[in-house]
Amino acid sequence: MHVSISVNGEQVSREIEPRQLLVHFIRETPDLTGTHWGCDTSNCGACVVQMDGQPVKSCTILAAMCEGHEIRTVESLEVDGQLDPIQMGFHEQHALQCGFCTPGMLMTARALLDENPNPTDLEIRTAISGGICRCTGYKNIVSAVRWAAEYEAAAKQEV
Amino acid sequence: MQTPASFEYERATSVEGAIASLQRLGSGARIIAGGHSLLPMMKLRLANPEHLIDINDLAELSYIREQGDELSIGALTRHVELEKSELLARHFPLFRDAENVIADPVVRNRGTIGGSLCQADAAEDLSAVCSAVKAKAVIRGAGGERVVGMEDFHIGPYVTAVGEGEMLTEVRIPLRPGGGSAHEKVERRAGDWAIAAASAAVWIEGGKIADVGVALGAVGPTTIHLSRAEELLRGKAPSEGLFAQAGEIASADCSPSADGRGPIDYKRHLASVLTTRALSRATARALHQEA
Ligand SMILES: Cc1cc2nc3c(=O)[nH]c(=O)nc-3n(C[C@H](O)[C@H](O)[C@H](O)COP(=O)(O)OP(=O)(O)OC[C@H]3O[C@@H](n4cnc5c(N)ncnc54)[C@H](O)[C@@H]3O)c2cc1C
Ligand code: FES
Numbered sequence: 234m235h236v237s238i239s240v241n242g243e244q245v246s247r248e249i250e251p252r253q254l255l256v257h258f259i260r261e262t263p264d265l266t267g268t269h270w271g272c273d274t275s276n277c278g279a280c281v282v283q284m285d286g287q288p289v290k291s292c293t294i295l296a297a298m299c300e301g302h303e304i305r306t307v308e309s310l311e312v313d314g315q316l317d318p319i320q321m322g323f324h325e326q327h328a329l330q331c332g333f334c335t336p337g338m339l340m341t342a343r344a345l346l347d348e349n350p351n352p353t354d355l356e357i358r359t360a361i362s363g364g365i366c367r368c369t370g371y372k373n374i375v376s377a378v379r380w381a382a383e384y385e386a387a388a389k390q391e392v
Numbered sequence: 393m394q395t396p397a398s399f400e401y402e403r404a405t406s407v408e409g410a411i412a413s414l415q416r417l418g419s420g421a422r423i424i425a426g427g428h429s430l431l432p433m434m435k436l437r438l439a440n441p442e443h444l445i446d447i448n449d450l451a452e453l454s455y456i457r458e459q460g461d462e463l464s465i466g467a468l469t470r471h472v473e474l475e476k477s478e479l480l481a482r483h484f485p486l487f488r489d490a491e492n493v494i495a496d497p498v499v500r501n502r503g504t505i506g507g508s509l510c511q512a513d514a515a516e517d518l519s520a521v522c523s524a525v526k527a528k529a530v531i532r533g534a535g536g537e538r539v540v541g542m543e544d545f546h547i548g549p550y551v552t553a554v555g556e557g558e559m560l561t562e563v564r565i566p567l568r569p570g571g572g573s574a575h576e577k578v579e580r581r582a583g584d585w586a587i588a589a590a591s592a593a594v595w596i597e598g599g600k601i602a603d604v605g606v607a608l609g610a611v612g613p614t615t616i617h618l619s620r621a622e623e624l625l626r627g628k629a630p631s632e633g634l635f636a637q638a639g640e641i642a643s644a645d646c647s648p649s650a651d652g653r654g655p656i657d658y659k660r661h662l663a664s665v666l667t668t669r670a671l672s673r674a675t676a677r678a679l680h681q682e683a
């Protein structure tokens with residue numbers, strides 16, 4: 234079947250099998266391998282992308298279900314060499330080691346801050362509880378999200 | 393790589409259209425809502441539908457509203473909406489108790505109440521929740537609608553009263569005064585399915601339990617309606633001793649199996665403790681005495 238899906242603001246059109254999962258549709262698009270594919274069982278969260286602004290597990294959605302929706306992947310965060318504050322936070326707070334969970338964590342955390350610009354540590358932990366990180370013990374990920382929230386609050390005040 | 397077997401995909405643009413497709417395509421056709429139970433089963437080839445009918449565009453099936461003396465919830469209402477609804481939390485706080493511990497927030501952005509009930513997996517928290525509050529399922533087919541109580545909705549593991557060419561469109565819960573409810577669950581880790589779960593709803597009149605609903609999740613082949621416990625409780629003044637007795641019935645009347653989530657005696661113990669706790673919290677809420 235033919236699908237046309239908006240990925241990071243660009244229309245990606247292709248012939249696919251109806252059984253193709255969104256994660257593979259994305260990763261088979263040139264330059265879009267940032268979305269990771271881990272457990273394949275909806276548990277690890279490495280594959281999280283945003284669908285209409287909400288984080289979703291792309292290994293558990295058919296690409297065919299996404300026509301007419303806005304998909305955003307980790308590649309959309311950096312714009313013209315400028316990192317998103319959430320990426321800066323991960324950098325500043327050493328919130329990754331191997332980096333496998335990072336794309337999912339970033340897209341989940343970005344959606345959290347868009348909805349709730351000043352989350353508590355518990356709210357951050359709850360939001361990222363659908364992602365598994367085998368390296369960091371989560372502590373630095375929570376600090377990174379805090380860092381980004383504070384950075385964005387400060388940036389807003391300056392304007 | 394886990395990939396479902398091949399199928400044909402179509403997107404429904406109306407409830408009538410979805411039903412017409414189900415009828416035309418017969419037993420090989422299946423509805424896909426959030427897909428968070430169906431797609432994992434298809435990847436494991438435990439489910440191999442020939443046709444998928446995607447109902448995600450049917451915005452008319454997504455709502456939570458008060459209608460007369462009932463609360464109606466559309467089948468496509470997602471977990472996240474159930475979790476955040478103040479209307480639902482005010483009338484039936486056990487929904488929020490359950491939603492806080494169903495899977496994780498990312499999964500809750502997709503999964504729906506209709507999918508949860510139609511999956512008919514005993515570990516689906518919303519099945520126990522809907523049993524306890526005595527919800528009714530509205531099933532629609534080409535010939536019109538029929539309304540089925542929860543006790544008749546879940547027929548067996550993965551089998552519901554929804555027949556070929558039919559779909560679930562709505563869940564209705566009677567609104568009655570003096571009510572309180574709670575859902576209690578123990579899980580191995582954040583986001584996991586229950587080791588055991590208990591839902592309770594009580595309606596208090598003149599200091600007595602006028603009516604009560606208690607159901608267990610994950611400790612039998614289907615959701616367990618604790619009718620013996622309900623009989624014990626009805627008409628009595630609520631007390632911790634009485635709730636403990638109900639807990640003993642829960643432990644006796646469930647039929648858990650041993651698996652990675654624990655042995656049978658542990659699950660029976662949980663059924664008892666969680667039933668007692670759920671009744672106690674439901675009653676405190678009914679009496680506005682929650683700590
Ligand atoms: C990692 C993970 C953890 C989870 N943990 C929990 C948990 O702790 N507790 C819990 O309760 N659930 C849990 N779930 C399940 C989650 O709640 C699912 O969203 C839910 O079970 C199914 O809803 P769905 O909309 O995704 O249904 P789908 O997967 O789309 O459908 C499930 C079944 O229902 C049928 N169906 C769907 N809608 C209708 C309808 N309107 N009419 C007729 N048939 C219909 C489908 O044909 C299919 O057979 C978990 C899921 C995952 C992936
Ligand atoms: S690959 Fe999707 S949740 Fe793990």
Ligand code: FES
Nearest residue numbers: 330332366367368
């Ligand atoms: S950084 Fe390695 S899994 Fe998270």
